Amino acid sequence: MGRFNKFIERINPEVHNQTRSYISTNLAVFEPETYILDQEMCFDDYHFILFYSTPPPARVDKKPYQFKKGNLVSFVPGSSLTVLPADRNEYPVNYLDITIKKDFFQNIASEFNITDGIKFKRIETAFSHRLIESIVSFKKEIYFYGDSIPLMVDSISTQIVVQLLRDINGSYNKFNEKTLRDQQSVNRAIDYMQCYFSAPISIEDICQTVDLSPHYFIRLFKQQTGQTPYQYLMAIRIERAKTMLVNSNYTMGKVATLCGFVNSGHFATLFKRYESISPTDYRKQKMGL
DSSP: OGGGHHHHHTSOHHHHHTSEEEEOSSEEEEEOSSOOBTOOEEOSSEEEEEESSOOOOEEETTEEEOOOTTEEEEEOTTOEEEEOOOOTTTSOOOEEEEEEOHHHHHHHHGGGTOOSOOOOSOSEEEOOHHHHHHHHHHHHHHHHHTTSSHHHHHHHHHHHHHHHHHHHTTSOOHHHHHHHHHHHHHHHHHHHHHHHTTSOOOHHHHHHHHTOOHHHHHHHHHHHHSSOHHHHHHHHHHHHHHHHHHHOOOOHHHHHHHTTOSSHHHHHHHHHHHHSSOHHHHHHHHHTO
């Protein structure tokens, strides 16, 4: 833990005492409750700040910046940051600092074929939810277990560094994040259909579950599956009905009810449309009658 003492010593003790700290041998996460104003902070290691709210104006290596809410700011060793005096009420404090041991970061960066010194494409970029998830895992590990299992701590720390490199160097962007969310929404919709296929579920029910508008959801679902949600749901019901027809003695009315069809007539009509055979003949054919 002594590895970060030099950085901590530069911080006013009163400020540091109000900071939630999660510190391992190679990586530390700090969650301050205030900004360190009008004091130049020089960094010996790699530092990354995630701003959850708009911060006060700052200088980085004497150059002025106004960083944005929702962005990640990256500092290589040797750089400096000065947060300029500002009205505290105008800039609520909501950010965290990730400090990473220089050689640990560079060893992982070498896996990205970065060997001639690490240079970030830009000082400020968007950060991904995957980075946040890794940070949360790190904080939980340190909070509950400390450094008692170094292999676990280093594994999570490695995930954080890898995700930082991806976010900073352009592998992450808002389009990719949106694509991932859309895929997750479709997967949740399919899970919902498979769970509640026997109930009289509607498009509105599914859309409420995935938190999307019906128009957008229907278009998205067809793009990703090649079918409308209705067609997909009917296919699930037909497949379940086929299994019941062969493996049970249920009447057609019972099969229809258990598989979410309105009645036996509705079931028979749709079954023949999908399978080109009536459910009664399908049962006879599969059971050799």
